[in-house]
Amino acid sequence: MTQTPQNTKKLFIKTYGCQMNVYDSDRMADALAPHGYQPVSDIATADLVLLNTCHIREKASEKVFSELGRLKELQAERRAGGQDLLIGVAGCVAQAEGEEIARRAPVVDMVFGPQAYHRLPDMVAKAAGSRHLHPALRTPVIDTDFPEEDKFDYLPAPQKEVVIKRGLTAFLTVQEGCDKFCSFCVVPYTRGAEVSRPVQQVLAEARGLVAGGVREITLLGQNVNAYHGLDEAGNPVGLGQLAYLLAEIEGLARLRYTTSHPRDMDDGLIAAHRDLDILMPYLHLPVQSGSDTILKAMNRRHTRDDYMRVIDKIRSARSDMALSGDFIVGFPGETDKDFEDTLRIIADVGYASAYSFKYSTRPGTPGANLDGQIEEAVKNERLYRLQALVDAQTTAFHTSCVGKTLPVLIEREGRMAGQVGGRSPYLQAVHFEGSTDLIGQILPLEIIGTSTNSLVGKLTQAGLNNSDISHDTTRKSVSVDESRVA
Ligand code: SAH
Ligand code: SF4
Ligand code: F3S
Numbered sequence: 156m157t158q159t160p161q162n163t164k165k166l167f168i169k170t171y172g173c174q175m176n177v178y179d180s181d182r183m184a185d186a187l188a189p190h191g192y193q194p195v196s197d198i199a200t201a202d203l204v205l206l207n208t209c210h211i212r213e214k215a216s217e218k219v220f221s222e223l224g225r226l227k228e229l230q231a232e233r234r235a236g237g238q239d240l241l242i243g244v245a246g247c248v249a250q251a252e253g254e255e256i257a258r259r260a261p262v263v264d265m266v267f268g269p270q271a272y273h274r275l276p277d278m279v280a281k282a283a284g285s286r287h288l289h290p291a292l293r294t295p296v297i298d299t300d301f302p303e304e305d306k307f308d309y310l311p312a313p314q315k316e317v318v319i320k321r322g323l324t325a326f327l328t329v330q331e332g333c334d335k336f337c338s339f340c341v342v343p344y345t346r347g348a349e350v351s352r353p354v355q356q357v358l359a360e361a362r363g364l365v366a367g368g369v370r371e372i373t374l375l376g377q378n379v380n381a382y383h384g385l386d387e388a389g390n391p392v393g394l395g396q397l398a399y400l401l402a403e404i405e406g407l408a409r410l411r412y413t414t415s416h417p418r419d420m421d422d423g424l425i426a427a428h429r430d431l432d433i434l435m436p437y438l439h440l441p442v443q444s445g446s447d448t449i450l451k452a453m454n455r456r457h458t459r460d461d462y463m464r465v466i467d468k469i470r471s472a473r474s475d476m477a478l479s480g481d482f483i484v485g486f487p488g489e490t491d492k493d494f495e496d497t498l499r500i501i502a503d504v505g506y507a508s509a510y511s512f513k514y515s516t517r518p519g520t521p522g523a524n525l526d527g528q529i530e531e532a533v534k535n536e537r538l539y540r541l542q543a544l545v546d547a548q549t550t551a552f553h554t555s556c557v558g559k560t561l562p563v564l565i566e567r568e569g570r571m572a573g574q575v576g577g578r579s580p581y582l583q584a585v586h587f588e589g590s591t592d593l594i595g596q597i598l599p600l601e602i603i604g605t606s607t608n609s610l611v612g613k614l615t616q617a618g619l620n621n622s623d624i625s626h627d628t629t630r631k632s633v634s635v636d637e638s639r640v641a
């Protein structure tokens with residue numbers, strides 16, 4: 156449907172939390188585009204503001220309420236000027252605390268969970284339709300059911316111009332929800348049961364992205380490697396097999412996926428890492444703790460040794476695999492010895508990067524009822540020590556790349572004039588002196604130095620000849636040996 160400028164409305168989406176929320180925000184914008192909503196970057200000009208929220212830790216979820224406080228003022232200003240502002244809360248806080256949000260923040264017009272995004276245009280119409288009523292008579296639209304139907308069957312694909320505008324890399328959700336129930340985690344409650352999208356649907360979306368200029372796709376799922384979407388014959392296909400199918404799409408140069416669970420790192424997926432150049436040698440594989448006692452209490456359903464075995468297998472299949480992880484410090488009952496075990500597993504694995512968090516008690520999770528909650532000061536000290544170790548590993552990893560030639564997907568202008576930047580296979584930011592004409596290509600860069608959290612590169616002769624190397628040299632030109640990673 157084409158819109159005349161008069162009925163174009165402005166949409167601002169603020170995204171918190173994980174990559175899946177980033178993807179979902181785009182899908183919400185896509186769902187509203189046929190109804191005249193165009194994204195804007197200035198919240199002050201918006202007709203509709205959506206907060207796409209995260210519930211994973213207490214701090215993340217409290218951010219919503221402070222943002223709603225600010226929006227209340229903006230809404231009052233707009234109304235004083237004879238205009239309006241609709242406000243919706245989406246995402247995982249909405250799913251977990253729908254009624255509570257409506258009660259605490261009457262400023263909100265809509266509250267809806269991640270599985271209801273296909274119903275967004277109807278919700279907006281309904282909320283807008285009650286604007287003429289006195290505020291006391293309005294009730295917010297709340298939709299936090301887990302619907303029977305699958306939202307992906309209804310969500311529209313973005314227009315090609317929109318895909319082009321969003322850039323060279325894209326997220327694609329292939330799996331959603333979680334059946335693992337780690338005892339600290341809200342995701343099984345906020346996202347619901349594990350669901351995999353059908354293979355053909357995923358391939359069609361990937362082809363659409365590539366047709367819009369996307370060169371790198373990151374497949375998303377709360378448990379992405381538990382993917383088991385059905386093919387046309389109705390047979391389940393694993394993530395490894397899906398990677399082989401995606402590798403056939405002409406023009407797609409790079410494939411990544413996140414987040415994986417150690418238990419689902421099956422041989423098919425590991426074989427795909429061995430066979431496919433397109434699959435980048437960087438894997439986010441959280442272990443959370445290095446102590447078997449804590450892993451058990453976390454209901455991770457794997458031991459430290461299980462995890463180490465998986466790492467060995469992956470590295471045998473792909474020796475230059477760089478690893479990243481997530482760690483929680485201060486889980487209830489965590490002793491000094493347990494924490495030392497976590498430091499030890501970090502030292503043993505050697506991560507290229509890692510995310511670490513202080514345990515945050517989440518209402519409704521089994522962890523909230525455990526004895527032995529850890530004092531804040533102890534959590535702080537453990538987090539500090541853990542992060543120092545991980546930072547040293549990250550620095551060592553970056554330094555190990557100096558002198559090597561890495562293929563870099565050139566994505567954007569650099570911060571300094573005359574510079575452009577992109578990502579290495581290991582997801583490191585790399586910047587170098589070069590022309591913006593190079594954006595969109597994958598070129599070999601000699602790494603000549605490091606700066607905070609990024610690498611400095613220089614175009615090699617092959618790069619100067621402008622020869623895109625997307626489909627061949629990842630493995631041949633790169634050899635980051637494991638000892639340097641540690
Ligand atoms: N599905 C992914 C991670 C989802 S949440 C997985 O299974 O690994 C992202 C990270 O947040 C987790 O890996 C964990 O490290 C952290 N996290 C989750 N719940 C938490 C809590 N209650 N307190 C602190 N960190 C938490
Ligand atoms: Fe949360 Fe565990 Fe599921 Fe990951 S596997 S989303 S940490 S319950
Ligand atoms: Fe947060 Fe929900 Fe993602 S809780 S981490 S936004 S799945």
